[in-house]
Amino acid sequence: MSEKKVATEVVETLRDMGVRHVFGVPSGGWVDYMEALRVTDGIEFILATHEGGAGMMAEVCGRLSGAPGVCFGTFGPGATNLATGVGEALLDRSPMIALTDEMTEPMRGRVTQMGIDHQALFAPITKKTTRLRADGVRAILNDAGTIAMSGRPGPVHVGLPVGLSAEISTGGDAPAAERLKPAAPDRASLEQALAQLAKAKRPILAVGLGAVEAGVRDSVIALAEKFDIPVVLTPMAKGMLAETHRCYVGIVFHALSNIVGETHRDADLVVAVGYDPVEFNLEGWMPSVPLVNLDVEPVDIDRTAYPEVVDVTGDIALSLNHLLSGSMAKKEWDFQAIADRRSLMVDLMSPNYEQLGPTKVLTLLREALPPEGIMACDVGAHTHLIGQKWDTPEPRAQLMTNGWSTMGFGIPAAIAAKLTRPDVPVCAVVGDGGFLMTVGELATAVRYNIPIVIIVLTDNDLALIRIKQQKKGNPIYGTPVRDTGAIGGPDLFGVPVKTVSDEAGLRTALAEAFQANGPVIVEAIVNSLEYDALVLKKDKA
Template sequence: MKSTNVARNVVAALRDMGVRHVFGVPSGGWVDYMEAIRTTDGIDFVLTSHEGGAGFMADVCGRLTGVPGVCFGTFGPGATNLATGVGGATLDRSPMIALTDEMPAALRGRTVQMGIDHQALFAPLTKATMRIEAESAVDTLAEAARIALSGRPGAVHVGLPQGMSAVAVDEVRIAPPAADPAPAPDAAAVEALIAAFVAAEKPVLAIGLGAVHAGVQDRVVALAERFGLPVLLTPMAKGMVAETHPNYAGVLFHALSDLVGQTHAEADLVVAVGYDPIEFNYEGWMRDGLALASLDVAPADIDRDVHPVVADVVGAIAPVLDVLLALPATVKGWDLAALAARKAEIFARLAGREGAFAPRAALDVLRDILPADGIMTCDVGAHTHLIGQHWRTPAPGTQIMTNGWSAMGFGLPAAIAAKLCRPDTSVCCVLGDGGFLMTAGELATAVREKLAMVIVIFTDNDLALIRIKQEKKSNPIYGTPVRAEGTIGGPSLFGVPVTVARDPAEFRAALEAGFAANGPVIVEALLDSREYDNLVLRKDKP
């Protein structure tokens, strides 16, 4: 066998898994790994401005490629910075391998500069945490990838003990990792599902992120059409059913959710397909006493004293949907004309209006210009709730948000990763000015990587979601203005040109120029945040 060292084995293993980018901020202990990346074809190191941004980028690479995204942070503050993005991958269900420096065995437990227990730090933020040994490093990475991909995907932490990278070892290669197959569902549970579904007069489909991972979009649409069922989506399942489809009933939890609630309030059974309550607990929207039938890779997480669980089918989702599709076609008791009228009211209220330039009009213009196969990422804030309901999403993965973790600062790193993974696709992000400030330094990453992408900043100088909650409690506005007035800065930031738009026409012209540019461009829309007040944070239960 050929002789090599640990660093080259680790990097070759990542490359052979399908990893194309490793994101992070290097350390002294990472130098050998950096050299291995430099000299290994098919994999690159992407220097980020902050380890948190590196974690978000790895998260989105995992989502878009199906291969674990990889990020790195050094001891102590490097690892704690990285932890924000790592937790995001776990709760947004993205496969990730998070690498960190670790103290060598002789120094673990000693008082050492920057020394904390990384295994303990990452344990609650990941599906598993482990560290390599020189001779078995590739086996450890293979196991990390398997865990990250299996079941509900998530992050796995792997520690790299300092001083081990240059140790001479035999060269070991790795096969591309595969997730553990979902188990076959229990036959009795499937029979219970069939009985409940057949007996229900008005079942409603609730589609979650697990259905996206299972790739059952066509089956979901066919089931809705065969039995005349309304389809509810969670925000991260956007694109599973087109907004123009007659059975589409809206997105849970986001803008105008009270109107969406008028549909599910009529249901006598919720058939949840890949529904992950990390986005929105069942109890937050299901009326008390409403029954649940769940199909997912994990058992239903619901208060069973309030909601009877008539079927809990755990395992592979697709074959169970095939069983339902094989049932005799019987149109259920839904009034699809009434559903269409509710949906029309939702979209009419979400359409841009004349008057002050505001978020709805800005999103309408952006949707007109971004190609149907383009990718829009967004940050966290009031605009997220509007995007969740309003943004037309033609396919899963064309709108990317964080809803399980919901970390401000996600949107810009997410767009950078999307452009790196899909270089020939138009990519933009929509950020509030508050969230933008959290990861503004990643503009330097976009410039360094020469990424042609458009960064849309909704500047309203307001943390609108918190301000609205303050006003609902009749509290004074305090601590939520981002600045007194004005824009985010000058004509360029970190070498990225900034165009300010004060009305839809200026915004459209700036976007058209931005998407034609050969590098990153900021389009700052000066908007009135008061438009959010009557759209978001509505009651989910009628």
């Protein structure tokens, strides 16, 4: 067996794990790894503009591919920049391996340029943080991959001591990284859950991103249909049930959540399926009724306020199958009332304003984007509207960060989605505030000629915060993005900009943008006051 340098062993191990892209901003210590990436088939380095963008791209890559997304940052500021994307992987539950330069052992703890303790930095925002050794490259990285992909997915940090890349790898083979199957739930909790469901007259299913990860869409639909159980979704579980399905109620926490609440306030049992409170705590919307929780981890809830909890911890698919095996009467819900509330929300989110607004932009974009397309959105008032309004045909066809909730997510997410699913049309919807946070990643899209469509909702307003100001009776201050006007000229970083302010112009711009061979910005000048009547409603009756 020929000798391999650590850098080569690292890259080949990642490639064998299913990693196809490594995102980052290089350093001197990264040069050997970059060379290994250059000469190794099946994996490539993607130069990002900022380590934060690299981390976000890696998170989405992991979310869509199932293999760990991989990113790199250098000492100090490189690592702290990267941390934004690493935290995103933690709270949005995506597998990731985050690599950073680290000092050699004699220099750890010493005062030196760019020197901070990366192990301490990443400990609170990862599932594990560790350090690479020449005698354990495959073992350490494959262990990191297994941890990242198993249970609730998340990031693992691996420090790369400077100079290690050129050493000879001596560790040999190791067990391959794998996603460990959740344990089977215990029989007693399954029977308790079934008994609770059987005696309930008006149960409701609350489906979260853990159900997406578990791949139980068909079982959720079957359970809802078999027993006539209404379903609410968290925003990141969009696509688990069609918005037109008779059992679909709506999205908790997002636009018009008060209307959604008119259904779940009448529930006498909540069955949470992969419900992750990282998106929205159950206490924020759930009535004071018993809870059955089907998840890979016990529920995080105030047990004083909600004392009747049945935790069914383990494989969600097995838990759902047990509930489906039950024999009981259909539940006592008024599905016509639920349908009427769905129709009301559709009407309210389709106002007939003369001036172009975010609701009309989303309607026309949904018409322009093919059903198999992916839409990534940023964070802001438009996110709340998208959560309730955007028809999502399958899970992860709509990408948002609702656990970490970092502004600036939209552009890096779209880039990563297109790299991961190159045959699928991809677009991003961003507000002008979020756009400015990661606008530099347009250079990444140009560098690799990534054909994505970026829709910028320009309202010169941090609308979500402005609405909160006004609810408190405060004057508008610190929330206008600029006085007036558009984001720029005919192009930015070489990306053509199509600026529109009416429906006809938007239709034409979208049609042309989706035919382009590279990135395109469609800037829609919109009135942010449209949000005021739709978002930040009461979630709990």
